Amino acid sequence: MPLPTSTLRTGAIASSGIQLQPELPVCQTDLPLDWYQSEFKPYAEEYLALPDRKPGTILPWLDGYALPALDHFGPALLLLAHFYMGGEIVKLVERYGGKVADSYALALQASRNPEKSIIVESAVHFMAETIATLASPEQQVYITNPKAGCTMEMLAKEHMVAPVVDQLLERYGDDLAVVAYMNTSGRIKAIAGRTGGAVCTSSNAHHVLARVLSERKRVLFVPDEHLGRNSALKLGIPLAQIRALPSPERWRSSFSLREIPGGPASLDDARVLLWGSYCGVHTIFKPAHVEYWRARGYRVLVHPESPHEVVALSDGSGSTDYLWKAIADAPSGSRLSIGTEGHFVRNAREQAALRGVEVVHLADIPDPTLSSRGCGCATMSRNDPPHLAGMLDLLRQGKAPSINRVLAGDVVDELSGARERLGDADRATLVVDARGALERMIEITEAAARA
Numbered sequence: 001m002p003l004p005t006s007t008l009r010t011g012a013i014a015s016s017g018i019q020l021q022p023e024l025p026v027c028q029t030d031l032p033l034d035w036y037q038s039e040f041k042p043y044a045e046e047y048l049a050l051p052d053r054k055p056g057t058i059l060p061w062l063d064g065y066a067l068p069a070l071d072h073f074g075p076a077l078l079l080l081a082h083f084y085m086g087g088e089i090v091k092l093v094e095r096y097g098g099k100v101a102d103s104y105a106l107a108l109q110a111s112r113n114p115e116k117s118i119i120v121e122s123a124v125h126f127m128a129e130t131i132a133t134l135a136s137p138e139q140q141v142y143i144t145n146p147k148a149g150c151t152m153e154m155l156a157k158e159h160m161v162a163p164v165v166d167q168l169l170e171r172y173g174d175d176l177a178v179v180a181y182m183n184t185s186g187r188i189k190a191i192a193g194r195t196g197g198a199v200c201t202s203s204n205a206h207h208v209l210a211r212v213l214s215e216r217k218r219v220l221f222v223p224d225e226h227l228g229r230n231s232a233l234k235l236g237i238p239l240a241q242i243r244a245l246p247s248p249e250r251w252r253s254s255f256s257l258r259e260i261p262g263g264p265a266s267l268d269d270a271r272v273l274l275w276g277s278y279c280g281v282h283t284i285f286k287p288a289h290v291e292y293w294r295a296r297g298y299r300v301l302v303h304p305e306s307p308h309e310v311v312a313l314s315d316g317s318g319s320t321d322y323l324w325k326a327i328a329d330a331p332s333g334s335r336l337s338i339g340t341e342g343h344f345v346r347n348a349r350e351q352a353a354l355r356g357v358e359v360v361h362l363a364d365i366p367d368p369t370l371s372s373r374g375c376g377c378a379t380m381s382r383n384d385p386p387h388l389a390g391m392l393d394l395l396r397q398g399k400a401p402s403i404n405r406v407l408a409g410d411v412v413d414e415l416s417g418a419r420e421r422l423g424d425a426d427r428a429t430l431v432v433d434a435r436g437a438l439e440r441m442i443e444i445t446e447a448a449a450r451a
């Protein structure tokens with residue numbers, strides 16, 4: 001279903017290779033009308049009234065809003081989506097010349113494309129905030145649905161993490177640094193910067209951890225317990241020197257280290273302290289899932305947000321980019337079982353089937369005692385076609401709601417949509433600290449690639 005070539009633009013991120021086929025249903029569940037901001041309801045009403053969810057139906061409707069916006073903004077507009085978005089948004093964003101990538105590549109898009117002054121992101125809020133943190137003052141970043149949060153990040157809010165970091169700094173001083181996974185707010189990334197740590201992604205976490213541990217005696221890894229443990233073990237750090245803090249759901253509101261079993265002194269032998277958050281999408285995987293597919297001749301690849309016993313049994317583990325490339329490079333006749341987010345696997349399965357490669361979701365097992373049905377990232381999927389249509393049309397009209405504009409330091413309540421925004425001076429300080437931690441990650445990653 002081609003667009004006029006004048007509408008298409010290319011960028012440094014390669015095409016995902018996902019193809020739109022007129023009869024292929026797009027399988028995103030419709031959101032209830034009352035989930036939409038008032039400005040987006042007219043677009044949602046039109047979308048919900050469409051007779052089906054096939055590209056042949058959706059595209060003419062969406063073109064009516066997207067093409068005028070593309071013409072209006074010209075090369076100043078950049079559309080972005082994450083690989084975990086439902087297949088329809090991934091496909092639609094690429095159709096309009098946008099880019100689909102993992103969180104590392106998305107984070108770089110503002111700074112690598114200074115001519116893009118309007119950046120519209122269809123993914124979770126922390127990703128848009130990271131782009132905004134690295135953007136210039138001339139670049140405006142928008143998220144199509146500001147209530148698209150990340151459940152892992154929701155268990156690592158500033159009011160939870162900051163008191164624990166303060167207590168650890170009091171105990172260990174400059175011996176401690178914070179490594180913040182990309183799935184954190186700008187406020188947590190700023191803490192990483194202030195303590196001499198860095199940001200990391202699932203593709204570079206072991207490199208970042210190794211560098212920071214070469215400079216400091218211990219690291220607090222925030223927020224994903226599983227990625228932190230998998231990365232530390234990959235570096236050869238013994239389990240006895242890795243200590244997980246309780247899940248934030250189990251702390252009382254004080255976040256006092258006196259609450260943890262053994263008290264603060266019990267942490268003294270640990271080199272890597274793990275914040276106790278996790279991704280509900282990646283912690284459904286079990287060793288029995290790996291064994292099931294392995295016994296049937298499948299190669300098993302998983303994301304490192306999965307529990308360590310799953311990663312240890314699998315044939316390989318890595319970021320979304322690693323998984324996508326492994327599937328794309330698999331020769332015809334290959335059979336792969338993939339342990340990650342459900343929309344990603346569905347998109348990959350559709351594309352791989354065209355090349356004679358079979359892809360299954362690791363937890364999608366026809367055995368009721370084992371099956372967990374591969375689930376998608378429900379919060380990310382709150383960015384649906386009506387949100388994309390509405391965002392582009394409202395921007396073109398100069399009526400973009402303020403709540404959709406993303407600035408560094410913003411905190412959005414994922415249920416109510418209420419936003420807390422820093423004043424200019426505090427935001428400027430946060431940007432310096434968070435940007436320092438992000439730039440440190442980029443420097444470490446590029447050095448590792450050269451080595």
Ligand code: SF4
Nearest residue numbers: 150151152279281377
């Ligand atoms: S898949 Fe998990 S970690 Fe990734 S954005 Fe969704 S909730 Fe967050």
